[in-house]
Amino acid sequence: MMVGILFGVLTVTFALSRVLPSSPIETMLGHRPNPEQIEAARHALGLDRPIHEQFFLFLGDTIQGDFGVSLRTGQPVIEDIFDRMTATFELTTLAVLLVILIGIPLGVLSAVRRNTVLDHGARGLSIAGVALPAFLIGMLLQMVFYGGLGWLPLQGRIGAEMLLDYPFERVTGLYIVDTALAGQWAAFGSALGHLALPVLTLTIACLAIITRITRNLMVEVLGEDYIRTARAYGLPRRAIYFRYALKATLIPMLTVIGLTYGFLLGGSVVVEFVFDWPGLGGYVVGAITKNDFPAVMGVTLFLATMYLTINLIIDLAYYLVDPRLRVS
Amino acid sequence: MKLFKRVALGLLSIVVAASWIVVSGAQAKTNTATYAMYGDVKDWDPSIAFSLEVKMLVNVYEPLLWYNPPGSDSQFTPALATSWSVSDDGLAWTFKLREGVTFHDGEPFNAAAAKASIERTQTMKQGAYYIWAAANQIEAPDEHTLVIRTKEPTPIDLIASSQYGAYIFSPKAAEKGTDWFNQGNAAGTGPYTVRQWAKGQQVVLEKNPSYWGGWTDKNFDRVILRVVTENATQVQMLKSGEADFISIVPADAVASLDKEEGISAYAIPSWKNSQYLINTQKPPTDNKKFRQALTHLWDYETVVRDIYAGHAEVARGIVPASMWGHNDKLSPQTFDIDAARKLLAESGVPKKDWKVTMAYIGASEEYKNSALLFQEMARQAGVEVELLPGEWGTIWSNAKKLETAPNLQSMTWWPTYPTPNDWLIGLFRTEEKALFNLSHYANPAYDKLVDEGTALEGSDRAAAIAKYGEAQQILIDDAVAIFYADIKSRIARRTNLEGLQANPAYDAVFFHRVSRTQ
Numbered sequence: 001m002m003v004g005i006l007f008g009v010l011t012v013t014f015a016l017s018r019v020l021p022s023s024p025i026e027t028m029l030g031h032r033p034n035p036e037q038i039e040a041a042r043h044a045l046g047l048d049r050p051i052h053e054q055f056f057l058f059l060g061d062t063i064q065g066d067f068g069v070s071l072r073t074g075q076p077v078i079e080d081i082f083d084r085m086t087a088t089f090e091l092t093t094l095a096v097l098l099v100i101l102i103g104i105p106l107g108v109l110s111a112v113r114r115n116t117v118l119d120h121g122a123r124g125l126s127i128a129g130v131a132l133p134a135f136l137i138g139m140l141l142q143m144v145f146y147g148g149l150g151w152l153p154l155q156g157r158i159g160a161e162m163l164l165d166y167p168f169e170r171v172t173g174l175y176i177v178d179t180a181l182a183g184q185w186a187a188f189g190s191a192l193g194h195l196a197l198p199v200l201t202l203t204i205a206c207l208a209i210i211t212r213i214t215r216n217l218m219v220e221v222l223g224e225d226y227i228r229t230a231r232a233y234g235l236p237r238r239a240i241y242f243r244y245a246l247k248a249t250l251i252p253m254l255t256v257i258g259l260t261y262g263f264l265l266g267g268s269v270v271v272e273f274v275f276d277w278p279g280l281g282g283y284v285v286g287a288i289t290k291n292d293f294p295a296v297m298g299v300t301l302f303l304a305t306m307y308l309t310i311n312l313i314i315d316l317a318y319y320l321v322d323p324r325l326r327v328s
Numbered sequence: 329m330k331l332f333k334r335v336a337l338g339l340l341s342i343v344v345a346a347s348w349i350v351v352s353g354a355q356a357k358t359n360t361a362t363y364a365m366y367g368d369v370k371d372w373d374p375s376i377a378f379s380l381e382v383k384m385l386v387n388v389y390e391p392l393l394w395y396n397p398p399g400s401d402s403q404f405t406p407a408l409a410t411s412w413s414v415s416d417d418g419l420a421w422t423f424k425l426r427e428g429v430t431f432h433d434g435e436p437f438n439a440a441a442a443k444a445s446i447e448r449t450q451t452m453k454q455g456a457y458y459i460w461a462a463a464n465q466i467e468a469p470d471e472h473t474l475v476i477r478t479k480e481p482t483p484i485d486l487i488a489s490s491q492y493g494a495y496i497f498s499p500k501a502a503e504k505g506t507d508w509f510n511q512g513n514a515a516g517t518g519p520y521t522v523r524q525w526a527k528g529q530q531v532v533l534e535k536n537p538s539y540w541g542g543w544t545d546k547n548f549d550r551v552i553l554r555v556v557t558e559n560a561t562q563v564q565m566l567k568s569g570e571a572d573f574i575s576i577v578p579a580d581a582v583a584s585l586d587k588e589e590g591i592s593a594y595a596i597p598s599w600k601n602s603q604y605l606i607n608t609q610k611p612p613t614d615n616k617k618f619r620q621a622l623t624h625l626w627d628y629e630t631v632v633r634d635i636y637a638g639h640a641e642v643a644r645g646i647v648p649a650s651m652w653g654h655n656d657k658l659s660p661q662t663f664d665i666d667a668a669r670k671l672l673a674e675s676g677v678p679k680k681d682w683k684v685t686m687a688y689i690g691a692s693e694e695y696k697n698s699a700l701l702f703q704e705m706a707r708q709a710g711v712e713v714e715l716l717p718g719e720w721g722t723i724w725s726n727a728k729k730l731e732t733a734p735n736l737q738s739m740t741w742w743p744t745y746p747t748p749n750d751w752l753i754g755l756f757r758t759e760e761k762a763l764f765n766l767s768h769y770a771n772p773a774y775d776k777l778v779d780e781g782t783a784l785e786g787s788d789r790a791a792a793i794a795k796y797g798e799a800q801q802i803l804i805d806d807a808v809a810i811f812y813a814d815i816k817s818r819i820a821r822r823t824n825l826e827g828l829q830a831n832p833a834y835d836a837v838f839f840h841r842v843s844r845t846q
Contacts, residue, residue: 025721031378032744032754034458035763073527074370074510083527139560147564154570155561156529160362160552163526276556278528286367286557291721 002308009304010062010297014055017293024071024291058297067298072290077298080283085302086173087157088272088279092264094195095202100257103207107214108241111222122215126208138201138274145197152196155276159190198275202268206260213256217249224248250321258314262307361548361839364556364571368528371455372509374495374516375448375502378455382491383553383575386836387533388432389495389516392423392442392474392488395746395833398597398650404489408437408496408517409474418481418787423488425472429540431498433515439468444499446476456493456744463487483747483785490745491834519543519840520551530554533839546843566591566820572844573837577818579637579694585820592823595639595816596830597650600742602694603643604686604702604810605727605755605767606735613684613735617675619807622684622736623661624668625705626810635697640813645800646751648814650832652789653748655797658804661811668709683712687727688738690717695738698812727766737766740815746833747785748796752778756803767808774802 025033025041033041042048046057061068067077110119129137145152153159158175168182175191221227222245230240265280272281280299287295319325363383371377374389392409396402409423429437443466450460462482467475476484488494501508501515512525519541520533533551535543554571556562559578565571567588577585577593585593604626606619613619628642641649645658672682686702688695696717703713716723716734726732741764743750757778758770781795803809817835821828827842 032456032458032764035761037453072370073368075527080527142561142564146568150568154564154568155556155558156554158529160530160532160554161358161360161550163530164524164532274558274561276529276558276561278526278555282528282557 002312005308006301006304009301010059011055013297013300014058017297018051018054024293062297062301067301068294070287070292070295070298072287072292072295077295080295081280081298081302084278084280084283087277088265088268088281090174090176091195091198091272091277091279092202092261092268094199095206095264095268096257096261098199098203099206099210099260102203103210104214104246104253106207107211108218108246110211110215111218112241114219119215122211126211129204129206130208132205133270134201134205135270135274137204138197138271141197141201142274153190153194157191157194157278158187159194162187162190198268198271198277201271201274202264205271206264209256209260210253214249214253217252218245221245221248247321251318254314254317254321258310262310265303265306265310358549359547359844360550360552361842361844362552362554362565362571362573363837364562364565364574365553366555366557366562366575368555369512369525369531369553372512372514373452373506374497374509374514375445375452375457375493376455376506378492380575380835382834383836384514384522384531384533385495386491386518386834387520387551387839388514388518388522389497390518391490391494391496392425393485395486395489395831397829397831397833398652403652404485408442409488412485414484414786418783419478421476421478421484421786423474423476425474426540427472429517430538431501431515431517432521432536433498433501435498435500435515437496437517438471439474441499442474442496443468444502445496446494448502449493456490459487459490459493459745481783481786483789486747486785487745489833491836492744494745519547523550528555539840541840544843548839548843551839563820566822569822571822572825573819573821577820579639579818582637582639582818582820590823591820593818593820595818597641597648597832598742598815598817599648599651599746599832600740600815600817601643601646601648601751601811602640602738602740602813602815603646604688604812605737605739606807606809607730607733607737607766607768608770608806608808609730609768610733610735612675612677612681615675615677616806617671618677621668621671621675621709622706622711623807623810624664624671625709625711626661626702626812627663627705628661628812629663631698631701632813635694635701636813636815639816639818641816643811643814646755646803646809646811647748647796647800650814651743651746651748653793653796655793655800658797658800661804661807663705665705665709672709672711679710682710683714684735685714685716686736686738687716687718687723687734689720689723691719692738699738724766728762730762730768733766733768736810739764739766739809749778749782749785752796752799753782756808769806769808771802771806774799777802 025038029037029041046054065078070077070080073080106122110122113119142154146154166184166187168179168184168187171178171181176188179188179191227240227245230244268279269281269285272279273285284296284299365380365383367380369381369384370379371381374385377385390407392407394405394407396405408426408429410426412421412423414421425439425442431437446460446466449457462478462480463476464479465477469475478484495516498515512522514522519536519539521536522531523534524532531553535547535549556565559576562571562574562576566574569590582593582595585591606622607613632640632642644660645655647654686699688699690696699715703715706713727734727737741751741755754764756765756767756769756774758775759765762768777795777799781792781799784792784795824845825842826845
């Protein structure tokens with residue numbers, strides 16, 4: 001199934017890149033190419049071959065992990081992806097953790113204190129997060145925390161001179177881990193500070209789904225007989241809510257978390273662009289605007305694979321959290 | 329509720345701690361200049377680089393000569409050559425090279441290195457290699473003398489000062505190949521060395537202590553070329569002082585930025601100009617009177633004043649006003665609907681065929697708005713204009729083939745090295761197969777004048793200018809294009825900088841000449 005989907009993604013991206021009426025040659029050659037250079041570039045890209053031949057070549061290369069060379073950066077696409085993946089991973093993973101840490105308790109509280117100020121407040125926050133486009137949230141945060149208060153850095157992944165003056169070895173590619181491992185606390189602080197606004201933007205944008213779904217699932221579960229029984233036994237409320245009720249919501253919740261995570265990996269594009277985050281999102285935006293089709297196809301395929309892998313992990317996690325599935 | 333409080337409190341403390349570290353960490357600063365660049369360096373190989381790499385190149389590498397801004401006492405500043413001369417027949421250029429200069433990798437700079445650099449650029453056949461096409465023999469008779477021989481008289485002094493393709497680099501580094509360069513390596517003789525390249529984030533240049541030009545206390549020790557793709561972000565960095573220069577300045581933002589405290593924003597002449605090329609072979613624009621009528625339907629003043637927000641000048645001929653060889657005495661094209669009506673009637677083109685197509689880059693607001701204005705003016709004279717916005721790759725390939733070419737094609741042009749013949753040859757000299765001559769113009773008399781001018785450029789520049797003046801008048805009389813705007817470059821920077829010099833020859837800041845006043 002996974003192979004089928006990936007083949008589909010490959011075919012569609014290939015078709016799109018060839019059907020679109022634009023040519024990547026200008027990107028490659030700069031503003032003053034001559035006929036000789038154009039011909040050489042067409043040949044190097046294989047654009048002078050019949051379309052089916054191009055497709056099989058592309059398929060063969062891709063299976064061997066060769067996505068070609070980016071026309072925009074001049075580097076192998078696979079290297080570009082790995083360079084930038086860790087930046088996206090750091091950003092989105094922190095955002096998802098934050099979404100879970102804030103969203104689930106907020107959802108539970110909203111369910112328990114239905115129709116109170118807290119419930120309405122949480123709903124308002126969620127709606128705002130969904131209604132405001134991510135780039136707007138990002139820019140508002142930039143204006144307040146950088147322009148107004150001057151507390152947090154504006155853009156980039158780490159302070160301009162941190163990389164030079166506080167060098168750290170690239171072990172995981174995650175700056176907050178690598179700087180901590182190297183004991184470079186100034187660089188660590190800088191990396192953390194640079195993460196704050198983009199992570200917050202993504203969190204606000206994604207909080208709504210988790211909060212609202214937790215709330216609705218909890219409202220449903222709290223009406224069940226066994227909860228009433230637990231209450232009747234006089235069990236502590238926190239145990240009822242978090243040990244018994246929340247557990248019953250885990251399966252649908254896992255699905256939502258998985259989808260959110262997958263969405264963030266591809267959907268952090270806008271946020272990465274606003275904050276000049278050197279991740280996959282910013283990379284693919286640049287690639288699309290410059291007709292850099294090897295990069296676009298490489299990233300699309302990579303993201304599709306990641307998305308499918310996350311779904312697979314979530315499916316496996318069902319077995320962990322629900323003993324009934326293990327029996328059947 | 330407790331859990332919620334705890335999480336909220338935890339997050340808050342992380343944010344506060346992080347911002348404290350950020351603020352306190354930002355204090356110990358070296359003397360650093362920051363330039364917010366809209367993209368990252370792609371081609372590090374100085375033989376190939378042909379784009380925004382110039383921001384890095386002029387600080388890390390040096391050519392034989394630098395071209396001085398228009399209005400300077402002399403045309404060149406010696407860089408790696410200290411003096412130069414040309415033989416009487418104009419075919420041999422002798423450069424005396426600077427002594428005691430070393431490349432960043434420790435290799436000595438000498439005539440052999442200069443020869444190897446130019447020859448490598450020629451044989452790589454990429455980027456701006458074509459500027460050296462006429463140089464067919466390069467010799468290094470002694471350690472500090474370089475002789476460049478050409479097939480025809482050629483202005484090698486101008487070519488040697490090109491912003492692309494003329495840099496001299498260490499032959500040892502060149503041996504390591506393009507892949508080595510593309511890992512963010514460089515080995516020039518310039519005031520700055522490349523200290524670090526964090527892909528997609530920044531290029532850091534650091535002072536080369538053994539630079540032959542010497543150092544003062546005021547010079548910047550470090551220059552950061554920071555990748556900042558978003559215009560709003562660049563502006564915020566400039567306001568806070570985090571960036572000293574920004575690279576994206578929208579036309580309508582110049583005035584408001586200039587009012588901000590600590591920021592100077594203004595426009596300076598550039599060598600970029602814009603024109604609509606008129607197809608001379610496709611009906612109805614194959615008719616000269618019809619073409620002349622079209623040039624009267626363009627509202628030159630309004631386009632420059634309102635659409636370019638005053639950051640352009642009405643063009644007079646194809647060579648921009650700040651380039652040598654520009655001729656102020658050429659008769660300008662004028663906006664005059666009545667004259668257009670008269671010419672249309674005289675043209676003999678039946679009224680039902682008064683229809684033209686107009687292709688331009690759709691993403692450009694300036695192109696779009698001026699095309700719309702033209703469409704309306706043309707309508708008033710009874711000419712129907714069909715607009716064909718598109719992406720450059722597509723409209724260019726359409727325009728090259730006569731079958732798919734539009735009647736009017738948008739174009740913005742700038743020279744690779746400082747010569748007017750870049751426009752005169754690139755855009756209008758007869759081409760067997762159209763490349764950039766998208767007017768599909770072929771006129772042997774014009775070609776002859778341009779060729780004669782080119783041959784005189786190296787030996788008798790005044791005579792060359794006269795030839796180019798005649799050639800340009802032919803272009804105007806033949807109405808091969810609507811010459812409408814000499815574009816200005818827009819600059820936004822911190823006010824407290826000195827030593828900046830506006831020079832259209834290089835689209836970059838020479839950081840070694842700039843310092844902060846406070």
